[in-house]
Amino acid sequence: MSLFPQAKFIKSAHEPEQFAPDRGREVAFAGRSNSGKSSAINAILNRRGLARTSKTPGRTQLVNFFDLGDYRRVVDLPGYGYAKVPRKVQQHWGHLMEAYFTGRRSLSGLILIMDVRFPMTEYDGQMLSWTEASRCPTHILLTKSDKLSRGAGSQVLQKVEHRLGQHHTAQLFSATKKTGVEEARQTLQEMLAPANAKG
Secondary structure (H helix, E strand, C coil), rough: CCCCCCCCEEECCCHHHHHHCCCEEEEEEEECCCCCCHHHHHHHCCCCCCCCCCCCCCCCCCCCEEEEEEEEEEECCCCCCCCCCCCHHHHHHHHHHHHHHHCCCEEEEEEEEEEEECCCCCHHHHHHHHHHHHHEEEEEEEECCHCCHHHHHHHHHHHHHHHHCCCEEEECCEEECCCCCHHHHHHHHHCCCCHCCCC
């Protein structure tokens, strides 16, 4: 049974003034292009096809808002780090992300998606800097963990946790094998709790 049976798409935004109303609580999902972000969202919300996967990395440059009911939202942020994206698009992404993280009072958490084989990229570091500046709790999903052996996956998790320190959390995740889905779902639910809203 899904914890979020009312999950539905609200709107997409290309500019900050197009964001959904800033009330209630929302958790953002961010990650490098091709890291499995849309698949993770669909697995956690138990809604196949809710967040659309793109066959072309870096193509989605919109902020997508999903309603979970009871003034709770999930926000799918544009994928980043794809080299073929034009510089103008990269600049727009930076402007959009900075406006989002500095301006959203309802933001109560970030779930940061990293491919377990390529964790902690430069763009991931930039994203973590934004969340630290806005005091936003962050939970990292090391996706596609089924691509590594259990031992290798555990080693990557330990290294990431060591670099993060005490302010953020991390876990192994696989949308394909459903590994870590319940843990991630519980984390999302906790982040959406009223006490975590900025006000």
